[in-house]
Amino acid sequence: MSVSVAGRPVQQPGSLSDLGRLALAFVDGGLEWFAWAMASTAVRYDFPDETTLLAQVQLGLHGSPLALLPVLTLLASPVKLMSLGLADLRVLAKAEGGDDNALLATQMRRVCTEHQLLNQAELTAPQAWLGKLGVASAPVFQAMDFLDRVALVRLMNDPLLAAGDNAITTEAAAFAVQQARTPLEFADYLGFYQALAAQPGAPQSPELRATQAEDAKNTLLPLFFGALDCPQVNGLPSPAEVGQAVGAWLSSGKQVGFSRLSEGLMQIVRHTRFQGQTGDAARRLVDAYLASAQSLLAAARPHQARMGQDGHTCLYRLASGEQQAELLLSGNGVISLREFGLRSPPAAPRPPLAPLEPENP
Known part of the structure; x- marks a missing residue:
């Protein structure tokens, strides 16, 4: 057999999960390539999981990680599409297929809002x-x-x-x-x-x-020059795996920093009582802010994740007491501190976070 997923031979498209098969249909030529690969005897294709299959087929066929949904004018990684879950992905498939009834339009708005899909x-x-x-x-x-x-x-x-x-x-x-x-x-x-x-x-x-x-x-x-080191991981980790990586990083005596200097600059003005301090006073303010962030990261673990539309980046949220933080996983696996401060007021609820791992159909 020429194709295997997670060590299991795939003899027909039906061997994939309903979710994986539907997500693959959004890759232009994806199902056709899959049929060809299953029949081929010249080359063997082994994928550790369905998400890797989707990502590699999309990239291999089109040289881009983003699949184009021309009717919806939407670019999204098939891996992100798979994270929507079967029910929401079916809504997307109906809309991309040209169904434009009022109920479906309402469902589409909900799906795009909940999963933060931008057209x-x-x-x-x-x-x-x-x-x-x-x-x-x-x-x-x-x-x-x-x-x-x-x-x-x-x-x-x-x-x-x-x-x-x-x-x-x-x-x-x-x-x-x-x-x-x-x-x-x-x-x-x-x-x-x-x-x-x-x-x-x-x-x-x-x-x-x-x-x-x-x-x-x-x-x-200049006070943030020492706040740029960050842990790095492979693949797309679960919240628990991110927590483990951050915990190991902190245990080695390092701190989780920002992805760029300007990001730290904005955060400290937004989330501290900076009032134009200079010299040692400014340094103490920055040091105290960074130390508080590390304390939260050490005490709490990420419990929610939202995959980016690109299928590579991911946002993880954690909180303890009145404090909250967001960690960002970049496309090259770097985990950085995107935001740290007091919890936002409940008056303006944020869209719910989608689970990192695709739901079982």
Whole structure:
């Protein structure tokens, strides 16, 4: 037999789970390749699990980890699609097949909200928003990838920005394009500026606000040089496996840092009582913030996970008492601290997190 999954020979498409077979159907040519591979005697294909099969077939046939659903104008990894579960994936399949009744449209909105799936219109919306801010043509946006666009959607929909002054957001964008070297850094610096400007007693003029942000950046940024080390894992780990990796990392005397300097900069302004401290006072503030984050990571374990639309990144949430944190698994397996602070007020509930592992049909 030419194809095996988890050590078991696959003799027909029906040997796959219903979920795996349906997810494979979203890969253009996936079922046809699978039929060819099962009949082939020249090459043997062994996959450790169905998710690896889906990922490798998609990448092998199209040179991209993202499958295109042209009717829904949606790009998503087949692995992410498999994580939706059979019922929600069937909703997606009906919609992609052209069914457009009102009930299905309602179900589709729920599926996309719960699993945070962004279509073409949603991914391109930040371009117009950046235009209104006067920065759309900035060089930092000249070669954005999928994850860059996802980050800008998240930034555009940030409740803290929505509650802020539009004129200050425009100032923040001008500051951010001067500082950032990537779209992700742009999002960080914009949030950093906005958080500073929202503090009690913040300067009232644009010039003084810009000076305040520049001074704060120059003070804080070097203090995060030692907060960039992070553990690294292989594959797409479960929450328990992430907890084990983080626990081992902390036990070796290391701390889980941020994926980039600007990310730490934004977090400390949003989640501490930074009021322009400099010198030793600023260092103590940063050290105390990082130490508190490590204490939470040591005391709590991730219990929820949400796979990214790309099928490689994953967000893990953990909490203890009044504190909460989010760990981000990057596409190359690095686990970094994405956010740490007090629990958000319950007034604006977040979409539920999807399970990391596909549900059994």
